[in-house]
Amino acid sequence: MATAPSLQRNNAKVALYAALLAAAMLGLGYASVPLYRIFCQVTGFGGTTQRASLSDAIAAEFAGKQVAGATVSVRFDANVDSDLPWTFRPEQVTQTVKLGERQMAFYYARNNSDEPVTGTASFNVSPVQTGQYFNKVQCFCFVEQTLQPGQEVQMPVLFFVDPMMKDDPNAAGVEQITLSYTFHRSEPES
Incomplete structure:
Protein backbone atom coordinates (compact mmCIF):
# COMPACT_ATOMS: atom_id res chain seq x y z
CA MET A 1 0.00 0.00 0.00
CA GLN A 41 -3.75 30.26 -48.69
CA VAL A 42 -1.07 27.81 -49.78
CA THR A 43 -3.44 25.17 -51.15
CA GLY A 44 -6.46 27.24 -52.22
CA PHE A 45 -8.55 24.97 -49.97
CA GLY A 46 -12.13 26.09 -49.46
CA GLY A 47 -11.98 28.65 -52.26
CA THR A 48 -9.25 30.73 -50.66
CA THR A 49 -7.67 32.95 -53.29
CA GLN A 50 -3.95 33.41 -53.73
CA ARG A 51 -2.01 36.60 -53.10
CA ALA A 52 0.38 37.40 -55.94
CA SER A 53 3.14 39.88 -56.59
CA LEU A 54 3.45 42.00 -59.70
CA SER A 55 6.23 39.72 -60.97
CA ASP A 56 3.86 36.73 -60.53
CA ALA A 57 1.27 38.60 -62.59
CA ILE A 58 3.79 39.32 -65.35
CA ALA A 59 4.88 35.66 -65.46
CA ALA A 60 1.23 34.54 -65.62
CA GLU A 61 0.56 37.00 -68.43
CA PHE A 62 3.43 35.46 -70.41
CA ALA A 63 2.13 31.94 -69.67
CA GLY A 64 -1.37 33.08 -70.67
CA LYS A 65 -0.11 33.81 -74.18
CA GLN A 66 0.65 30.10 -74.46
CA VAL A 67 -3.06 29.32 -74.06
CA ALA A 68 -4.17 32.10 -76.40
CA GLY A 69 -7.87 32.73 -76.42
CA ALA A 70 -8.61 30.81 -73.22
CA THR A 71 -11.10 32.78 -71.14
CA VAL A 72 -13.25 32.41 -68.06
CA SER A 73 -16.16 34.48 -66.80
CA VAL A 74 -15.70 36.06 -63.36
CA ARG A 75 -18.84 36.94 -61.40
CA PHE A 76 -18.54 39.48 -58.60
CA ASP A 77 -20.61 39.12 -55.43
CA ALA A 78 -20.91 41.48 -52.45
CA ASN A 79 -22.46 41.00 -49.01
CA VAL A 80 -22.58 43.05 -45.81
CA ASP A 81 -22.86 41.62 -42.30
CA SER A 82 -26.06 42.77 -40.57
CA ASP A 83 -24.18 44.85 -37.95
CA LEU A 84 -22.37 46.98 -40.57
CA PRO A 85 -24.37 50.01 -41.79
CA TRP A 86 -22.87 50.00 -45.29
CA THR A 87 -24.04 49.64 -48.84
CA PHE A 88 -21.59 47.43 -50.72
CA ARG A 89 -21.88 46.12 -54.28
CA PRO A 90 -19.83 45.31 -57.37
CA GLU A 91 -19.81 47.97 -60.06
CA GLN A 92 -19.81 45.25 -62.72
CA VAL A 93 -21.53 41.93 -62.10
CA THR A 94 -19.51 39.81 -64.55
CA GLN A 95 -16.37 40.14 -66.60
CA THR A 96 -14.87 37.78 -69.18
CA VAL A 97 -11.12 37.55 -68.63
CA LYS A 98 -8.29 35.98 -70.57
CA LEU A 99 -6.30 33.49 -68.53
CA GLY A 100 -3.10 35.06 -67.25
CA GLU A 101 -4.15 38.63 -68.07
CA ARG A 102 -4.35 41.18 -65.27
CA GLN A 103 -7.80 42.64 -64.77
CA MET A 104 -9.25 45.26 -62.46
CA ALA A 105 -12.70 45.21 -60.94
CA PHE A 106 -14.31 47.83 -58.74
CA TYR A 107 -16.68 47.58 -55.82
CA TYR A 108 -18.75 50.46 -54.46
CA ALA A 109 -19.09 51.09 -50.73
CA ARG A 110 -21.00 53.71 -48.75
CA ASN A 111 -21.22 54.31 -45.00
CA ASN A 112 -24.93 54.89 -44.28
CA SER A 113 -24.39 55.84 -40.62
CA ASP A 114 -23.62 59.17 -38.95
CA GLU A 115 -20.31 57.97 -37.49
CA PRO A 116 -17.03 56.59 -38.87
CA VAL A 117 -17.19 52.81 -39.28
CA THR A 118 -14.34 50.39 -39.97
CA GLY A 119 -14.92 47.16 -41.84
CA THR A 120 -12.91 44.15 -42.93
CA ALA A 121 -13.71 42.05 -45.99
CA SER A 122 -13.56 38.28 -45.94
CA PHE A 123 -13.48 36.59 -49.33
CA ASN A 124 -13.54 33.36 -51.24
CA VAL A 125 -14.09 32.01 -54.73
CA SER A 126 -16.28 29.25 -56.03
CA PRO A 127 -16.12 26.66 -57.31
CA VAL A 128 -13.56 25.84 -54.62
CA GLN A 129 -11.16 24.04 -56.98
CA THR A 130 -10.44 27.39 -58.69
CA GLY A 131 -9.21 29.10 -55.50
CA GLN A 132 -5.61 28.12 -56.11
CA TYR A 133 -5.72 29.73 -59.58
CA PHE A 134 -7.42 33.01 -58.64
CA ASN A 135 -4.66 35.49 -57.74
CA LYS A 136 -5.10 38.95 -56.28
CA VAL A 137 -2.24 41.41 -56.79
CA GLN A 138 -3.90 44.33 -54.99
CA CYS A 139 -7.14 44.34 -53.06
CA PHE A 140 -9.13 46.44 -50.62
CA CYS A 141 -9.56 43.21 -48.66
CA PHE A 142 -5.88 43.18 -47.61
CA VAL A 143 -6.47 45.98 -45.05
CA GLU A 144 -9.30 47.36 -42.92
CA GLN A 145 -11.39 50.08 -44.53
CA THR A 146 -12.67 53.07 -42.55
CA LEU A 147 -15.47 55.12 -44.07
CA GLN A 148 -16.55 58.45 -42.67
CA PRO A 149 -20.29 59.26 -42.26
CA GLY A 150 -21.91 59.25 -45.72
CA GLN A 151 -18.59 58.60 -47.47
CA GLU A 152 -18.74 56.77 -50.80
CA VAL A 153 -15.69 55.03 -52.27
CA GLN A 154 -14.65 52.80 -55.14
CA MET A 155 -12.66 49.80 -53.97
CA PRO A 156 -10.46 48.17 -56.62
CA VAL A 157 -9.19 44.63 -56.86
CA LEU A 158 -6.39 43.79 -59.32
CA PHE A 159 -6.39 40.09 -60.17
CA PHE A 160 -5.56 37.40 -62.70
CA VAL A 161 -6.58 33.79 -63.25
CA ASP A 162 -3.54 31.53 -63.56
CA PRO A 163 -3.40 29.83 -66.97
CA MET A 164 -2.35 26.60 -65.22
CA MET A 165 -6.05 26.18 -64.44
CA LYS A 166 -6.44 24.76 -67.98
CA ASP A 167 -4.06 21.90 -67.07
CA ASP A 168 -6.01 20.88 -63.94
CA PRO A 169 -8.61 18.24 -64.80
CA ASN A 170 -10.74 19.38 -61.83
CA ALA A 171 -10.80 23.03 -62.92
CA ALA A 172 -10.29 22.98 -66.71
CA GLY A 173 -14.01 22.79 -67.48
CA VAL A 174 -15.01 25.66 -65.22
CA GLU A 175 -16.71 28.40 -67.22
CA GLN A 176 -17.42 30.86 -64.41
CA ILE A 177 -15.64 31.76 -61.17
CA THR A 178 -17.47 33.72 -58.47
CA LEU A 179 -15.41 36.13 -56.38
CA SER A 180 -17.39 36.85 -53.24
CA TYR A 181 -16.71 39.41 -50.50
CA THR A 182 -18.49 39.93 -47.20
CA PHE A 183 -17.77 43.04 -45.16
CA HIS A 184 -17.82 42.72 -41.36
CA ARG A 185 -17.56 45.44 -38.73
CA SER A 186 -14.07 45.68 -37.24
CA GLU A 187 -13.98 46.35 -33.54
CA PRO A 188 -11.62 49.17 -32.56
CA GLU A 189 -8.51 47.98 -30.73
CA SER A 190 -8.45 48.93 -27.06
Whole structure:
Protein backbone atom coordinates (compact mmCIF):
# COMPACT_ATOMS: atom_id res chain seq x y z
CA MET A 1 0.00 0.00 0.00
CA ALA A 2 1.27 3.45 -0.92
CA THR A 3 2.23 5.91 1.77
CA ALA A 4 0.70 9.36 2.09
CA PRO A 5 3.84 11.22 0.80
CA SER A 6 4.10 8.94 -2.27
CA LEU A 7 0.37 9.42 -3.01
CA GLN A 8 0.85 13.18 -2.81
CA ARG A 9 3.82 12.98 -5.25
CA ASN A 10 1.78 10.86 -7.66
CA ASN A 11 -1.17 13.25 -7.40
CA ALA A 12 1.16 16.22 -7.99
CA LYS A 13 2.62 14.53 -11.11
CA VAL A 14 -0.86 13.80 -12.50
CA ALA A 15 -1.93 17.40 -11.80
CA LEU A 16 1.22 18.73 -13.51
CA TYR A 17 0.66 16.52 -16.59
CA ALA A 18 -2.99 17.57 -16.74
CA ALA A 19 -2.04 21.26 -16.49
CA LEU A 20 0.61 20.86 -19.23
CA LEU A 21 -1.88 19.07 -21.46
CA ALA A 22 -4.48 21.79 -20.89
CA ALA A 23 -1.92 24.52 -21.68
CA ALA A 24 -0.82 22.70 -24.85
CA MET A 25 -4.42 22.33 -26.01
CA LEU A 26 -5.11 26.00 -25.31
CA GLY A 27 -2.01 26.99 -27.30
CA LEU A 28 -3.06 24.73 -30.16
CA GLY A 29 -6.52 26.31 -30.08
CA TYR A 30 -5.02 29.79 -30.51
CA ALA A 31 -2.60 28.60 -33.20
CA SER A 32 -5.20 26.66 -35.20
CA VAL A 33 -6.82 29.70 -36.85
CA PRO A 34 -3.59 31.19 -38.27
CA LEU A 35 -2.31 27.72 -39.21
CA TYR A 36 -5.57 26.92 -41.01
CA ARG A 37 -5.46 30.30 -42.80
CA ILE A 38 -1.90 29.59 -43.98
CA PHE A 39 -2.92 26.11 -45.13
CA CYS A 40 -5.87 27.53 -47.10
CA GLN A 41 -3.75 30.26 -48.69
CA VAL A 42 -1.07 27.81 -49.78
CA THR A 43 -3.44 25.17 -51.15
CA GLY A 44 -6.46 27.24 -52.22
CA PHE A 45 -8.55 24.97 -49.97
CA GLY A 46 -12.13 26.09 -49.46
CA GLY A 47 -11.98 28.65 -52.26
CA THR A 48 -9.25 30.73 -50.66
CA THR A 49 -7.67 32.95 -53.29
CA GLN A 50 -3.95 33.41 -53.73
CA ARG A 51 -2.01 36.60 -53.10
CA ALA A 52 0.38 37.40 -55.94
CA SER A 53 3.14 39.88 -56.59
CA LEU A 54 3.45 42.00 -59.70
CA SER A 55 6.23 39.72 -60.97
CA ASP A 56 3.86 36.73 -60.53
CA ALA A 57 1.27 38.60 -62.59
CA ILE A 58 3.79 39.32 -65.35
CA ALA A 59 4.88 35.66 -65.46
CA ALA A 60 1.23 34.54 -65.62
CA GLU A 61 0.56 37.00 -68.43
CA PHE A 62 3.43 35.46 -70.41
CA ALA A 63 2.13 31.94 -69.67
CA GLY A 64 -1.37 33.08 -70.67
CA LYS A 65 -0.11 33.81 -74.18
CA GLN A 66 0.65 30.10 -74.46
CA VAL A 67 -3.06 29.32 -74.06
CA ALA A 68 -4.17 32.10 -76.40
CA GLY A 69 -7.87 32.73 -76.42
CA ALA A 70 -8.61 30.81 -73.22
CA THR A 71 -11.10 32.78 -71.14
CA VAL A 72 -13.25 32.41 -68.06
CA SER A 73 -16.16 34.48 -66.80
CA VAL A 74 -15.70 36.06 -63.36
CA ARG A 75 -18.84 36.94 -61.40
CA PHE A 76 -18.54 39.48 -58.60
CA ASP A 77 -20.61 39.12 -55.43
CA ALA A 78 -20.91 41.48 -52.45
CA ASN A 79 -22.46 41.00 -49.01
CA VAL A 80 -22.58 43.05 -45.81
CA ASP A 81 -22.86 41.62 -42.30
CA SER A 82 -26.06 42.77 -40.57
CA ASP A 83 -24.18 44.85 -37.95
CA LEU A 84 -22.37 46.98 -40.57
CA PRO A 85 -24.37 50.01 -41.79
CA TRP A 86 -22.87 50.00 -45.29
CA THR A 87 -24.04 49.64 -48.84
CA PHE A 88 -21.59 47.43 -50.72
CA ARG A 89 -21.88 46.12 -54.28
CA PRO A 90 -19.83 45.31 -57.37
CA GLU A 91 -19.81 47.97 -60.06
CA GLN A 92 -19.81 45.25 -62.72
CA VAL A 93 -21.53 41.93 -62.10
CA THR A 94 -19.51 39.81 -64.55
CA GLN A 95 -16.37 40.14 -66.60
CA THR A 96 -14.87 37.78 -69.18
CA VAL A 97 -11.12 37.55 -68.63
CA LYS A 98 -8.29 35.98 -70.57
CA LEU A 99 -6.30 33.49 -68.53
CA GLY A 100 -3.10 35.06 -67.25
CA GLU A 101 -4.15 38.63 -68.07
CA ARG A 102 -4.35 41.18 -65.27
CA GLN A 103 -7.80 42.64 -64.77
CA MET A 104 -9.25 45.26 -62.46
CA ALA A 105 -12.70 45.21 -60.94
CA PHE A 106 -14.31 47.83 -58.74
CA TYR A 107 -16.68 47.58 -55.82
CA TYR A 108 -18.75 50.46 -54.46
CA ALA A 109 -19.09 51.09 -50.73
CA ARG A 110 -21.00 53.71 -48.75
CA ASN A 111 -21.22 54.31 -45.00
CA ASN A 112 -24.93 54.89 -44.28
CA SER A 113 -24.39 55.84 -40.62
CA ASP A 114 -23.62 59.17 -38.95
CA GLU A 115 -20.31 57.97 -37.49
CA PRO A 116 -17.03 56.59 -38.87
CA VAL A 117 -17.19 52.81 -39.28
CA THR A 118 -14.34 50.39 -39.97
CA GLY A 119 -14.92 47.16 -41.84
CA THR A 120 -12.91 44.15 -42.93
CA ALA A 121 -13.71 42.05 -45.99
CA SER A 122 -13.56 38.28 -45.94
CA PHE A 123 -13.48 36.59 -49.33
CA ASN A 124 -13.54 33.36 -51.24
CA VAL A 125 -14.09 32.01 -54.73
CA SER A 126 -16.28 29.25 -56.03
CA PRO A 127 -16.12 26.66 -57.31
CA VAL A 128 -13.56 25.84 -54.62
CA GLN A 129 -11.16 24.04 -56.98
CA THR A 130 -10.44 27.39 -58.69
CA GLY A 131 -9.21 29.10 -55.50
CA GLN A 132 -5.61 28.12 -56.11
CA TYR A 133 -5.72 29.73 -59.58
CA PHE A 134 -7.42 33.01 -58.64
CA ASN A 135 -4.66 35.49 -57.74
CA LYS A 136 -5.10 38.95 -56.28
CA VAL A 137 -2.24 41.41 -56.79
CA GLN A 138 -3.90 44.33 -54.99
CA CYS A 139 -7.14 44.34 -53.06
CA PHE A 140 -9.13 46.44 -50.62
CA CYS A 141 -9.56 43.21 -48.66
CA PHE A 142 -5.88 43.18 -47.61
CA VAL A 143 -6.47 45.98 -45.05
CA GLU A 144 -9.30 47.36 -42.92
CA GLN A 145 -11.39 50.08 -44.53
CA THR A 146 -12.67 53.07 -42.55
CA LEU A 147 -15.47 55.12 -44.07
CA GLN A 148 -16.55 58.45 -42.67
CA PRO A 149 -20.29 59.26 -42.26
CA GLY A 150 -21.91 59.25 -45.72
CA GLN A 151 -18.59 58.60 -47.47
CA GLU A 152 -18.74 56.77 -50.80
CA VAL A 153 -15.69 55.03 -52.27
CA GLN A 154 -14.65 52.80 -55.14
CA MET A 155 -12.66 49.80 -53.97
CA PRO A 156 -10.46 48.17 -56.62
CA VAL A 157 -9.19 44.63 -56.86
CA LEU A 158 -6.39 43.79 -59.32
CA PHE A 159 -6.39 40.09 -60.17
CA PHE A 160 -5.56 37.40 -62.70
CA VAL A 161 -6.58 33.79 -63.25
CA ASP A 162 -3.54 31.53 -63.56
CA PRO A 163 -3.40 29.83 -66.97
CA MET A 164 -2.35 26.60 -65.22
CA MET A 165 -6.05 26.18 -64.44
CA LYS A 166 -6.44 24.76 -67.98
CA ASP A 167 -4.06 21.90 -67.07
CA ASP A 168 -6.01 20.88 -63.94
CA PRO A 169 -8.61 18.24 -64.80
CA ASN A 170 -10.74 19.38 -61.83
CA ALA A 171 -10.80 23.03 -62.92
CA ALA A 172 -10.29 22.98 -66.71
CA GLY A 173 -14.01 22.79 -67.48
CA VAL A 174 -15.01 25.66 -65.22
CA GLU A 175 -16.71 28.40 -67.22
CA GLN A 176 -17.42 30.86 -64.41
CA ILE A 177 -15.64 31.76 -61.17
CA THR A 178 -17.47 33.72 -58.47
CA LEU A 179 -15.41 36.13 -56.38
CA SER A 180 -17.39 36.85 -53.24
CA TYR A 181 -16.71 39.41 -50.50
CA THR A 182 -18.49 39.93 -47.20
CA PHE A 183 -17.77 43.04 -45.16
CA HIS A 184 -17.82 42.72 -41.36
CA ARG A 185 -17.56 45.44 -38.73
CA SER A 186 -14.07 45.68 -37.24
CA GLU A 187 -13.98 46.35 -33.54
CA PRO A 188 -11.62 49.17 -32.56
CA GLU A 189 -8.51 47.98 -30.73
CA SER A 190 -8.45 48.93 -27.06
